[in-house]
Amino acid sequence: xxxxxxxxxxxxxxxxxxxxxxxxxxxxxxxxxxxxxxxxxxxxxxxxxxxxxxxxxxxxxxxxxxxxxxxxxxxxxxxxxxxxxxxxxxxxxxxxxxxxxxxxxxxxxxxxxxxx
Numbered sequence: 001x002x003x004x005x006x007x008x009x010x011x012x013x014x015x016x017x018x019x020x021x022x023x024x025x026x027x028x029x030x031x032x033x034x035x036x037x038x039x040x041x042x043x044x045x046x047x048x049x050x051x052x053x054x055x056x057x058x059x060x061x062x063x064x065x066x067x068x069x070x071x072x073x074x075x076x077x078x079x080x081x082x083x084x085x086x087x088x089x090x091x092x093x094x095x096x097x098x099x100x101x102x103x104x105x106x107x108x109x110x111x112x113x114x115x116x
Contacts, residue, residue, distance in 0.1 A: 030075020
């Protein structure tokens with residue numbers, strides 16, 4: 001079974017930047033349409049960004065122009081560059097395929113907290 005491990009989160013002030021990483025135990029990021037998701041306290045998990053196998057991308061309106069999704073050459077690592085962070089970006093961030101596959105378990109996520 002594919003394992004996903006997210007990292008790179010932390011505490012950052014409004015307007016700051018973070019780069020999240022997601023390591024996979026296989027090359028799923030090269031072979032599948034993949035995405036980043038987030039879940040804020042008391043809310044449902046929501047989609048944030050998509051990267052297709054042809055390298056086209058989509059973003060939620062709330063992050064468009066501030067976040068950038070990308071992957072490494074080998075397809076084992078997915079990234080999310082987050083700039084101009086806002087308090088409403090505070091959430092646990094996850095990666096997975098898009099749509100999420102039932103045979104791929106969600107990772108533990110990485111906490112992003114935007115606060116002064």
